Amino acid sequence: xxxxxxxxxxxxxxxxxxxxxxxxxxxxxxxxxxxxxxxxxxxxxxxxxxxxxxxxxxxxxxxxxxxxxxxxxxxxxxxxxxxxxxxxxxxxxxxxxxxxxxxxxxxxxxxx
Amino acid sequence: xxxxxxxxxxxxxxxxxxxxxxxxxxxxxxxxxxxxxxxxxxxxxxxxxxxxxxxxxxxxxxxxxxxxxxxxxxxxxxxxxxxxxxxxxxxxxxxxxxxxxxxxxxxxxxxxx
Numbered sequence: 001x002x003x004x005x006x007x008x009x010x011x012x013x014x015x016x017x018x019x020x021x022x023x024x025x026x027x028x029x030x031x032x033x034x035x036x037x038x039x040x041x042x043x044x045x046x047x048x049x050x051x052x053x054x055x056x057x058x059x060x061x062x063x064x065x066x067x068x069x070x071x072x073x074x075x076x077x078x079x080x081x082x083x084x085x086x087x088x089x090x091x092x093x094x095x096x097x098x099x100x101x102x103x104x105x106x107x108x109x110x111x112x
Numbered sequence: 113x114x115x116x117x118x119x120x121x122x123x124x125x126x127x128x129x130x131x132x133x134x135x136x137x138x139x140x141x142x143x144x145x146x147x148x149x150x151x152x153x154x155x156x157x158x159x160x161x162x163x164x165x166x167x168x169x170x171x172x173x174x175x176x177x178x179x180x181x182x183x184x185x186x187x188x189x190x191x192x193x194x195x196x197x198x199x200x201x202x203x204x205x206x207x208x209x210x211x212x213x214x215x216x217x218x219x220x221x222x223x224x225x
Contacts, residue, residue, distance in 0.1 A: 034213070043116075043202055043216040089155065093214075098143050098206060099168050100214060102155040 002027045006090050006103030013080055014111050021075040021106050023064075023090035031092040033057075033066050033073040034100070038087045047075075047088070082110045114139065116205050116217035124223045130191040133220045137184050137205030143167075144186040145214060146178060149200040158201075161186055162208045190222075198224045 007022040025033065032051045036044040048057030053068035062077045073090060090103040117136045125131050137144050145168075146158040157170040161180035180186045184205075190197055200221050204214035 036216075043118075043218045044204075046213055046215065049213060091155075097168055098145055098160045098162070098208060098212070098214065099157050099170075100145070100147070100155075100204075101157070104154045 002031065002092060002094055002101045004090050004092055004101055004103035006088075006106050009106040010109060011106060012109045012111065015082055016079045017110075019075070019077040019080045019084075019108070021088055021090075021108070023073045023075065023103060025071050025073065025090075025092050027071075027092055027094070029095045030068075031094055033064070034091045034093065035062070035064055035073070035075050036089045036091060036102075038089065038105075040086075044089065080108075080110050082112050084108060085110045116203060116215055118201075118203050118217040118220050120220060121218065122221050122223075124225065125193050126225050127193055127195060129193050130189065131193060131222060133188045133201055133203075133222075135186045135188070135203030135205075135217060137186070137203075138215055141205035141207055141215075142184055143206045143208030143212075143214075144180055144184065145204045145206075146186070146188050147202045147204065148172075149202060149219070150198075155202070158188070193224045195224050198222060 003026045034049045035047040037047045048059045050057040050066035056065045087105045091100045143162045145160040160168040164180045178188045200219045202219045204216045206212045206214045
């Protein structure tokens, strides 16, 4: 079945550092791809999404590009802030189904 | 527009009991999906309801069931609780069209003793 593999965490960075969280997927069709973020004690918030190859999703300084040739959707941000500390989940949505398949999550901690 | 709401936020039950969790979707959304989040297994899909019909189901035992009402509100039931059912249960709503974004509620944290 479809699956998502994320970079192992935890990841600790200093404020203003560059962030990359790797995400690769396996899917039989052409899924949509998502990044969700979870702050402590809360549910998941959509960070960005891309629905087809070469699409770039962006929000709050975060970006990710849907790469079909490498089956990847890596999350990047040029300058992280302490407030970006959270758990980040990469996910795919199978075509024709309202079912999200998640990666294992990456805990990000930003130190001032 | 109000977001997805889930009640209760916290629950403590004992083994063998049953529990019902509730989810109210965003107004106008007809699809409700449920997910279980645990430290060991991560986020796993339980089932999805659309217009009162279960449209998709994950790999969970029959003790996990759900339903959806005509106003799109959904309930999830777990019978004969086991210690391993302790988890954060997340509900998500969407319009129900293919690959549409799902919006999540804050979750219900269930502890089974």
